Amino acid sequence: MxxxxxxxxxxxxxxxxxxxxxxxxYADTRPKILTEQYRDYEVTEGGTGAGTKARWKxxxxxxxxxxxxxxxxxxxxxxxxxxxxxxxMVTTWTVRPSGDRSVVRIETSWQGAGGIGGxxxxxxxxxxxxxxxxxxxxxxxxxx
Numbered sequence: 408m409x410x411x412x413x414x415x416x417x418x419x420x421x422x423x424x425x426x427x428x429x430x431x432x433y434a435d436t437r438p439k440i441l442t443e444q445y446r447d448y449e450v451t452e453g454g455t456g457a458g459t460k461a462r463w464k465x466x467x468x469x470x471x472x473x474x475x476x477x478x479x480x481x482x483x484x485x486x487x488x489x490x491x492x493x494x495x496m497v498t499t500w501t502v503r504p505s506g507d508r509s510v511v512r513i514e515t516s517w518q519g520a521g522g523i524g525g526x527x528x529x530x531x532x533x534x535x536x537x538x539x540x541x542x543x544x545x546x547x548x549x550x551x
Contacts, residue, residue, distance in 0.1 A: 409518075410516055410517070410518060411516065411517055411518075412514065412515065412516045413514070413515045413516075413535075413536035413537050413540070414512065414513070414514045414515075414537065415512070415513050415536075415537045415540030415541050415543075415544060416510060416511065416512040416513075416544075417510070417511055417541070417544040417545070417547075417548060418505060418508055418509070418510050418511075419508060419509045419510075419511055419544075419547065419548045419551050420508050420548070420551070421508065421509055421548075421551035422504070422507060422508075422509065423485065423502055423503060423504035423505075423509040425509075425551060426502045426509040426511060426547070426551055427484075427485055427502045427509075429547060429550060429551060430487060430500050430502055430511065430547070431455055431456040431481075431487060432454070432455055433450050433453070433454050433455065433459045433461050433479070434450050434454035434455065436550065437450075437461070439546065439550060440543050440546040440547045440550060441463075441543060441546075442539055442542040442543055442546070444465060444466045444467065444539050444542075445463050445464070445465055445466075446463065446464040446466060447462070447463055447464050448461065448462070448463040449461065449462055449463070453479070456479065456481055456487065457479055457480050457481035457487075458479065459478075459479040460476070460477065460478050460479070461477050461479070461489075462474075462475065462476050462477070463475050463477075465539075467535055467536060467539070468535065473491075473493075473494065473496070474493055475489075475491050475493065475494075475496070476491060476492040476493050477489040477490065477491055477492075477498070478490050478492065485501060485502045485503055486499060486500070486501050486502075487499070487500045488500075494517060495517045495518040496515060496516070496517040497515070497516055497517070498513065498514070498515040499512075499513070499514045499515075500512070500513055501514075509551075511544060511547065513540045513543070513544070515536060515540075
């Protein structure tokens with residue numbers, strides 16, 4: 408099994424503190440920025456930043472649905488880490504200042520399948536997930 412990583416990044420025309428607040432708001436903001444690939448989103452504990460627990464289904468392809476049960480930690484200011492209890496998937500949201508703007512990066516990694524299936528997963532999954540994240544970041548930019 409090989410590690411698979413998908414990354415998306417976008418500069419947003421809003422101060423980092425405002426964007427950090429939006430990204431950390433799993434109760435109100437997150438449902439507004441999720442794309443149609445996310446279904447059945449719900450916060451099960453907390454709702455803001457570290458300590459939040461949320462569940463959703465991510466429909467990455469027509470046949471691939473991942474049932475995510477994420478627990479959020481905040482190892483440092485501007486970084487939120489969502490660790491999935493149902494898999495090896497870890498998603499890190501990073502917001503850093505860039506003058507009076509912000510750069511938001513979403514990076515997801517997981518242990519991929521072995522064999523030929525793993526080859527195709529490592530080859531195609533990062534691009535598909537990046538497209539989904541580009542949509543999420545676009546909605547975040549509109550909201551900010």
